[in-house]
Amino acid sequence: MIQQLLSLPPVTQFFLVLNVAVGAYTLLANPALIDKWAFKPFRVVRDREWSRWITAGFVHVGFAHLLFNMVTLFFFGPYVEGLLGPWRFLAIYMGSELTANALTYLKYKDAPKYSAVGASGAISGILFSFCLFEPFAMLYIFFAIPMPAILFAVLYIGLSIYASKREVGRVAHEAHLGGALGGLALTILLFPSSISIFLEQLGLM
Incomplete structure (x- = not known):
């Protein structure tokens, strides 16, 4: 595992x-920092x-949250960085982390109790950058569940817009959307x- 980590491109690593x-x-060791840095x-x-x-992009609400983001970065980061x-x-x-937070800011700047954490915005940007090339x-x-990247991208954006408007669950859908669009742009x-x-991949050139 350490050897695999050391073989990764420098920024992904x-x-x-x-x-x-x-x-x-x-x-x-210090859970209070999660709230302080959110x-x-x-x-x-x-x-x-x-x-x-x-x-906020470096603290997570739990190990499952952290693991999911890091596994995604591990698989897609090396390709994009390479x-x-x-x-x-x-x-x-x-940049994707900032665009993710920008959408969150626009929606919740007047909500005193709202907070968000996690690298999901940045990871969404990397994943959508990958989808652009593959x-x-x-x-x-x-x-x-197997799914072509382009179909995943369309469903991801559509679902994020829908869920953000309806405020479904505790997931920061607007951050995912902001990160994905930021990564593409x-x-x-x-x-x-x-x-x-x-x-060219779509056969349009």
Whole structure:
């Protein structure tokens, strides 16, 4: 396992280690930091706690939450970083986290009790960047249900919009949507030929 981790591209490796280290520390040794670092739009507005835009992406509500995000990063991060290089990958990862929080901010800036944590926004951005290059790659939803990446992307966005409007469950659907759209936009901005690659895969070029 350590050998596999060391063989990963540098930025993917860095975020895996950082997320696991911070996640384990906050969950086991200092749970108070989860609330202190969570993204709370109302506090950002009232108290100008700008650091929450970043810190929220490295704390999780539980080990299952952390594990799901890190497994997704482990499988898709190396491909995207290998294709785009470390600096563009870093920009997409952090940029997607910020766009995820931006949508959350717009929706909940007047909600004093709302808070969100987790790397899901950044991970959504990386996953959607992958979908742009490999639209027909088979993804296994919940490790069991096969689905082409392009179909997954369409359903993911549609479901996120629907769930966000209805506020279904405790999942931050607007953050997932913001991260996914941010990942797509940043990939196209930083690697313009991704559009032609995508269209070629669809047989439109």
